[in-house]
Amino acid sequence: MKITRRKxxxxxxxxxxxxxxxxxxxxxxxxxxxxxRMAKAHDALMKLPDLKLYGDEKIAMLLYPGFTALDMVGPxxxxxxxxxxxxxxxxxxxxxxxxxxxxxxxxxTTFADCPEHVDLLFVPGGATGTLAAARHAPTLDFVRSRxxxxxxxxxxxxxxxxxxAAGLLKGKRATSHWLVRNELAGFGAIPVDERVVVDGxxxxxxxxxxxxxxxxxxxxxxxxxxxxxAMQLQAEYAPKPPYDAGTPDKSRPxxxxxxxxxxxxxxxxTRSIAxxxxx
Amino acid sequence: MKITRRKxxxxxxxxxxxxxxxxxxxxxxxxxxxxxRMAKAHDALMKLPDLKLYGDEKIAMLLYPGFTALDMVGPxxxxxxxxxxxxxxxxxxxxxxxxxxxxxxxxxTTFADCPEHVDLLFVPGGATGTLAAARHAPTLDFVRSRxxxxxxxxxxxxxxxxxxAAGLLKGKRATSHWLVRNELAGFGAIPVDERVVVDGxxxxxxxxxxxxxxxxxxxxxxxxxxxxxAMQLQAEYAPKPPYDAGTPDKSRPxxxxxxxxxxxxxxxxTRSIAxxxxx
Numbered sequence: 001m002k003i004t005r006r007k008x009x010x011x012x013x014x015x016x017x018x019x020x021x022x023x024x025x026x027x028x029x030x031x032x033x034x035x036x037r038m039a040k041a042h043d044a045l046m047k048l049p050d051l052k053l054y055g056d057e058k059i060a061m062l063l064y065p066g067f068t069a070l071d072m073v074g075p076x077x078x079x080x081x082x083x084x085x086x087x088x089x090x091x092x093x094x095x096x097x098x099x100x101x102x103x104x105x106x107x108x109t110t111f112a113d114c115p116e117h118v119d120l121l122f123v124p125g126g127a128t129g130t131l132a133a134a135r136h137a138p139t140l141d142f143v144r145s146r147x148x149x150x151x152x153x154x155x156x157x158x159x160x161x162x163x164x165a166a167g168l169l170k171g172k173r174a175t176s177h178w179l180v181r182n183e184l185a186g187f188g189a190i191p192v193d194e195r196v197v198v199d200g201x202x203x204x205x206x207x208x209x210x211x212x213x214x215x216x217x218x219x220x221x222x223x224x225x226x227x228x229x230a231m232q233l234q235a236e237y238a239p240k241p242p243y244d245a246g247t248p249d250k251s252r253p254x255x256x257x258x259x260x261x262x263x264x265x266x267x268x269x270t271r272s273i274a275x276x277x278x279x
Numbered sequence: 280m281k282i283t284r285r286k287x288x289x290x291x292x293x294x295x296x297x298x299x300x301x302x303x304x305x306x307x308x309x310x311x312x313x314x315x316r317m318a319k320a321h322d323a324l325m326k327l328p329d330l331k332l333y334g335d336e337k338i339a340m341l342l343y344p345g346f347t348a349l350d351m352v353g354p355x356x357x358x359x360x361x362x363x364x365x366x367x368x369x370x371x372x373x374x375x376x377x378x379x380x381x382x383x384x385x386x387x388t389t390f391a392d393c394p395e396h397v398d399l400l401f402v403p404g405g406a407t408g409t410l411a412a413a414r415h416a417p418t419l420d421f422v423r424s425r426x427x428x429x430x431x432x433x434x435x436x437x438x439x440x441x442x443x444a445a446g447l448l449k450g451k452r453a454t455s456h457w458l459v460r461n462e463l464a465g466f467g468a469i470p471v472d473e474r475v476v477v478d479g480x481x482x483x484x485x486x487x488x489x490x491x492x493x494x495x496x497x498x499x500x501x502x503x504x505x506x507x508x509a510m511q512l513q514a515e516y517a518p519k520p521p522y523d524a525g526t527p528d529k530s531r532p533x534x535x536x537x538x539x540x541x542x543x544x545x546x547x548x549t550r551s552i553a554x555x556x557x558x
Contacts, residue, residue, distance in 0.1 A: 034543065041540040044533040070514075073352040077487065080380040089382050096375070096385050101359040103368050106375050106383040157515075178515055195519040207515025208356065212488060217521045229524035230534040235349075236436075236457055236486025238525030239518035240474040242496045245508035246517030254323040255509040261320040264313065 051226035057085040057119040060146055062162075063107045064091060064139060066129015069099040070208050071156040075122060075215030081231050082223055090114045092138055100126045111142040120218065121150040125157025125177060125208070131269050134165035134277075144168070154203040154218060156211040160184060161270055163204070165277045173199040177207035178248055179263050186274025209246075212237060330505035336364040336398040339425055341441075342386045343370060343418060345408015348378040349487050350435040354401060354494030360510050361502055369393045371417060379405045390421040399497065400429040404436025404456060404487070410548050413444035413556075423447070433482040433497060435490040439463060440549055442483070444556045452478040456486035457527055458542050465553025488525075491516060 030038065045051060059079055061072055072089075080087045088109040091097055096104035123143060126133075133139045143166045147153045155163050160176040163169055164187030174189040175181055175197040184191045196214050197204050203221075205214035216237070220228035245251050309317065324330060338358055340351055351368075359366045367388040370376055375383035402422060405412075412418045422445045426432045434442050439455040442448055443466030453468040454460055454476040463470045475493050476483050482500075484493035495516070499507035524530050 037543075038540050041533075041537045045537050048531075048533060068356075069348075069352045070356045073348045076380065076382075077347075077349045087380075101355065101366075103355075103387060104385040106385065108382060195517070196521070207513070209491060209514045209516040209518060213519050213521060220521060225522065226531070226534060229522045229531065230538065232520060232522050232525045233527070233530045233534060234486070234538060235488045236525055237488040237520055238474070238529070239488060239520065240492055241511060241516055241518065242475070242492060242499060243504065243508045243511050245511045246515055248512070250517070251512045252327075252505070252508065254320070254327060255505060255512060258320045258324050259509065259513060261317050264316075 048226045050224040052223045053083060055082055055084045057082060057222060058115045059085060059087045059120045060090045060114050060118045061087060061122040063089050063097045063105060064129060064133040065098055066100045067124045067126040068208060071124035071211050074211030077235060078215035078219040078231050088114055100129060117149045118146050119151045121146045121153050123155040123159035123162050125159040127266060130158045130161060134162045134273050140166045152201050152203060156205040156214055157207045160204045165273055172202050173197050174204040175206050180267055180270050183270045183274060186271060327505045329503040331502045332362060334361055334363045336361060336501060337394045338364060338366045338399045339369045339393050339397045340366060340401040342368050342376045342384060343408060343412040344377055345379045346403045346405040347487055350403035350490050353490030356514060357494035357498040357510050367393055379408060396428045397425050399431045400425045402434040402438035402441050404438040406545060409437045409440060413441045413552050419445045431480050431482060435484040435493055436486045439483045443468060444552055451481050452476050453483040454485050459546055459549050462549045462553060465550060
């Protein structure tokens with residue numbers, strides 16, 4: 001389902017894996033008019049100075065029991081659109097992985113089979129499952145090993161706790177879900193209240209939905225602003241939330257307190273993990 | 280992983296399935312102070328006039344080969360948070376379903392086993408796979424049968440083409456991905472250029488990422504504004520895209536034209552489906 005250089009040569013101008021599907025379904029060659037329009041569009045793209053249309057990035061996105069699907073699926077939408085890139089959904093085994101909302105995604109690569117050197121390592125968040133992953137030696141070993149040579153290291157939401165437990169946040173500016181953002185200090189990080197925090201090759205996103213902003217940021221970094229803008233248009237990512245309560249300072253006090261109480265144990269456990277994995 | 284009334288009675292104040300996990304992991308009863316704080320938070324919630332904390336909604340979210348994961352995972356995040364609700368991921372069989380980006384999700388309910396009456400029916404979009412689903416009689420039969428008695432019917436992105444092919448858009452205001460929004464007229468709908476379009480019990484969302492706005496809108500409708508705001512806070516849904524190119528009018532002309540060319544065949548096929556399924 002991915003566009004390849006070869007498919008482009010056969011007449012398709014495309015930017016994404018989704019687009020490839022639209023091309024693959026054609027049961028006839030394009031007309032002369034169509035082919036000319038395609039060629040013209042392709043030429044126009046190739047003139048954009050801030051576009052890298054082709055590449056061969058290797059991307060490893062970690063899955064573990066209880067991860068939050070949206071944390072991964074958001075950035076995946078943008079990263080998997082990169083023509084020539086290969087995205088691996090990596091887990092200990094190839095068994096379906098249950099997310100925190102009960103349904104399962106199927107990984108396609110084991111820790112053992114994941115390429116040794118990846119361009120981008122990504123870690124999603126979650127609740128209990130994330131704490132378990134942050135205490136799971138094989139998971140931490142995998143994260144540490146790929147992070148050692150990855151061009152970029154990234155996380156969304158509480159995924160940064162796993163990076164922290166792997167010792168990857170020391171001295172780094174980073175963020176997490178607002179509930180535990182300040183707990184990153186326990187891992188030696190400098191907590192920053194921003195939607196996407198970049199420190200060198202470390203890209204951390206805030207809670208859950210920040211994955212879309214993180215994914216688009218990484219796409220722009222890897223393939224240039226034009227590619228990211230095209231995928232923003234394909235995703236019709238012009239968000240318009242029907243409420244304005246997405247951060248603690250915008251929340252009604254009763255709702256903020258309810259979430260704090262509900263996750264109090266989660267925060268306590270985060271502290272406990274930080275204290276045992278600290279320098 | 281869902282909070283139940285019983286768990287609440289044991290001392291947990293919670294709003295979401297994710298929260299339930301934080302509670303379930305406790306290996307000891309809360310302290311007196313904790314329990315008092317929980318009870319106080321719960322009482323404060325119960326006084327909110329625009330909150331319906333408990334319910335028993337049945338929700339059917341359709342999966343089909345080639346659907347776009349983000350279209351479903353976005354609204355699912357909000358809908359699956361509803362305490363007492365049951366979300367079914369429904370497909371023809373229980374085999375894992377490949378999304379348009381190549382990885383697979385596992386459905387949990389077959390067409391045959393899905394409850395006959397659901398409160399909410401949801402249909403995600405995609406590319407080639409969506410066109411195939413819009414031509415697939417068992418899929419259309421399922422959609423039509425559940426739509427007949429559903430309290431709400433909803434879609435994201437090109438999912439509205441499936442609703443159209445099932446004859447559910449006649450005379451209705453609706454939206455879709457911007458590429459095919461105007462093609463909805465071919466199904467007898469009135470295309471509307473809005474992020475989320477509500478016409479009676481029909482809730483349609485624009486392209487891909489609009490699923491978050493649609494999900495939050497539906498959550499507010501089903502459980503009140505306070506519940507939706509709490510989940511917006513949990514999702515930290517305060518979007519901040521790093522680019523501003525999410526709609527055709529904001530796009531660079533070269534990128535808009537490239538996407539139009541790439542999806543030209545998709546648009547043609549949409550017209551063909553509309554013409555054969557028209558009144």
